[in-house]
Amino acid sequence: MSSRPAVKSSGGADLAAYVRGGNRAAIAKALSAVETGGEKSAALLRALHGFTGRARVVGITGAPGVGKSTLVGALIAELRKRNQSVGVIAVDPSSPISGGAILGDRVRMTMHADDDSVFIRSLASRGGTGGLSLATSRAVDVLDAAGFDNVIIETVGAGQSEIDVADVADVTVVVCAPGLGDDVQAMKAGLLEVADVLVVNKADDPLAAVTVKQLESMLVLRRRADREVPVLKTAAREAEGISGLADALDSAIKGLDKKTRVERSSARVQRLLAAMAGGIVTRRLKTARRKELDRLLSQVAAGELDLESAAVELLKSDVWRDD
């Protein structure tokens, strides 16, 4: 179903129906509709709400150049072999200056061009961590409601975004490449903590085994009570180790007992809510009542008021309420 039906509709409800039916054009349009949020997006998501929660959401993240896109391509093939459908959201950073982006990840997965059970969508991170999580989570909901068994989120491994993907995913996979040496040691603390599965790609590299050992010892230091984090080796180009990765994903999902799922889910919603609220504050500051805001700003600039106190005052005040 790759063509757009010529049927006109009157809004969110019909579009939602087509999405749930798996119509590709509708899915594409729905993804566009929910990208920036707003009323139409909210209406669509409400219409889809009862149909989400079925897909396994897998986040794949890591530094640039480790081979994430190739790995995702290989993983898609493996999941297809297991008769599962796959939706992919490939995220690339937006330019902070222009707001534009170059989205180049999906083509490393082009082997799947003809397969109706694979849907790949490129997403720009659109200025900021909070924004990324929200937009991604809405996109995940659309693909979830469309009936895909798996939704893979591939994110660029720069800045905070790789930690944020854990907000949206059930299982987070962190990918490294061998020979990064110091970079492995310096891997952001947060990154290691959110990983449910660690993958060392380019396993044919002679340094791969060393990197695995390094990661294992780092994990020991940060041992988690609730789960074991497997360290796997893959060679994505040669499709080696991918079956093991798919198995590890199965285990990780199964290992999410109900209590953990609920805890994670509410922690996630909390973070998303905070992100959403933060976004609203940022936006409203732009239209804030200048006199009171300026007073706060000049107090901070003069050193009379520290930033933290100023922020608390800001939240308590009328400054940012609509005129």
Add this chain to the structure above:
Amino acid sequence: MNTSKHRPYRVLVTKIGLDGHDRGSRIVAAYLRDAGMEVIYTPPWQEIQSLVRLATDEDVDVIGISSLATDHLLVPILLEAMRAANLGNVPVVVGGIVPDEDEQALLLAGVRRIFHPGSAREDIVDTIAALAAKMRDEPGAESI
């Protein structure tokens, strides 16, 4: 031009046929990004069916083909495939080496504009933005 008021335009920049030179398409992709657009950028040698699938799934507003040698001769085949997939209203532009005598034929086949070497940055960006804006405003575009 591409203000934060609306969802950034999504433009596919790609190559079909045999040629692999991408200096020009990379520069155009950068122009469009710097103008606030989202560019889905592919390597060369894309199959026509893959592009049709991509254009649907990515809900692109404009397609830009970078062409050298005789690859532009395949563009009418792409346009036909797009029409068959109900994507006939997605505007297509071509940039690169297109001989004068082929230009008319391409325009007649449905290509909206051809950018020869030496085309000005503003011209390229403004044209694509205008095509995208029109694409979004069309009545058929938003409905399913």
Add this chain to the structure above:
Amino acid sequence: MSREPAQLPLPGFDQARAEWRRAYSEQLPVESRRFNRSGIEVAPLYTPEHFSDERYMDALGFPGQGPMTRGIYPSMHRGRAWSQRQLIGLGVPEDYNRRLKRILASGGNAVSLIPCNSVYRGLDADQVDPLLLGTCGTVVNTVDDMDACFSGVAIDELSTAMNDPLPFTLLALLLAVAKRRGISWTKVTGTSNQSDYISHFVANHMFFRIALPGSRRILVDHVEFANYRVPGWNPVSVVGQHMQQAGATPAEAMAFTLCTAIQYAEDCIARGMEADVFLPRFTFFFDISISFFEEIAKFRAGRRIWGRLVRDRFGAKNPRAARFKFHAQTSGVDLTRQQPLNNIARVTAQAMAGIFGGLQSLHTDAYDEVLSVPTERAARIAVNTQNILHEEAHLGEVIDPLGGSYYLESLTDEMEALIESLIEKIDQAGGMYRAVETGLVQSMIGDSAMRFQSKVDSQEQTVVGVNKYRAEDDTEARASLKPPQPERIDAQLETLAQYRNSRDNTAVQRALDDLAKASESKKENVYAAVVDATVAGATHGEVVATLRGQMGDGEPLIVP
């Protein structure tokens, strides 16, 4: 290398300079600084304070010795003019043969063969849309095709630049033809013009056919094979042209090319070959941009660095190893579609820079080369440009005639320093293979391309006829692309089909299986198996498909 300011006891110098500076500022009270494409600042005037004769032996020396700056041979163009090696490739083999004979009749004996884009992509003619065949190069898939290309031509009296990338099936087909004609392979001379898979991976994606690790191995196999079986053949041409055309600055192009040569040399040494044996057969292929002095300095700096490099890094003692032999082509990137006859002037300037830079062979672009395969008339003008420069302007009469120019020597020094710092950067990234695997080189080139484009967009860099001096276009001079007539393409496809049917298909299949086995093994020479396969009758597409199946398709790393 440290440079101390020259000691200038010239009487009156300081005073005269001060006076000149004062008068200069009066005439030009406000001016912006000027930089060349590589980013080196260009002053308005150069004097002995920039270069003094004390440094002559260190910095220049004599041609064919020492720092090599002035040229790799003692007599350079005065002894033997640079070769005119014009690229030819179009249509079907008969078309190529016709143009080849015309070139040979006008006195050339150095030829090249440009195959069709379908061949570059590793495909036979029946695997692509016929619309795309024979428009930019010759369709050559089989030994019969190659035989037809050189019909009535003595291949053992020619030097052929085979513009065919790894796995070099076209050379294999040429060897098969030689075998057919009873010509010993020791008499086949020429160059694998496009052996530089790294440059293809980075900057000429169309030529990149086999994944990096496989390419790495096949190149060394190819060098070994040539060393033993085709000793008159230069198996390695390191290509700076692609990277410069993709946007690398002249300094970057030279640096990356040298780093690539270092990588190939290291790979050959790791295979057990001796530097003194294989280095003399390394050749280079460069773009010549219209940044006139910068290009001359680039080539002189390259010669100097290479001479040091082969001695210091590889311990080569053979003086022939230190010779930086290069072919150069005027840059098509500087040519315009608008007012195309202007390109004749551009090509002339570019050619002069290459000649003053001490090249060994030259291809001058035809003025319509931007648009299509050149017309006969344009091709003739391109060749005569060289004849005029050589025989009317006598540019080859004096060796390194601009040597000693204060500007040129200062610029050569600065280019050398910049190139060396770039080589250092690649060294630190683990060498050229690693640097391109990770996309470092691609990013640098992309940034340079964007920077240059910004200068053109802002009109800081003029492009005549495009962003300045525009005019109603001279359509008379704009040649049109004449694709081969459909009947000729149909005939070619017919020939191919008949060829496939009439050969010994069992032998071909066996040879292709052997090729697959060779590429799986760690020890066998894959290129020898390629040659065996073509001798057995395999087509170009079949050989490439077999290797792709075993070693992986070439997917260049695209860094947007």
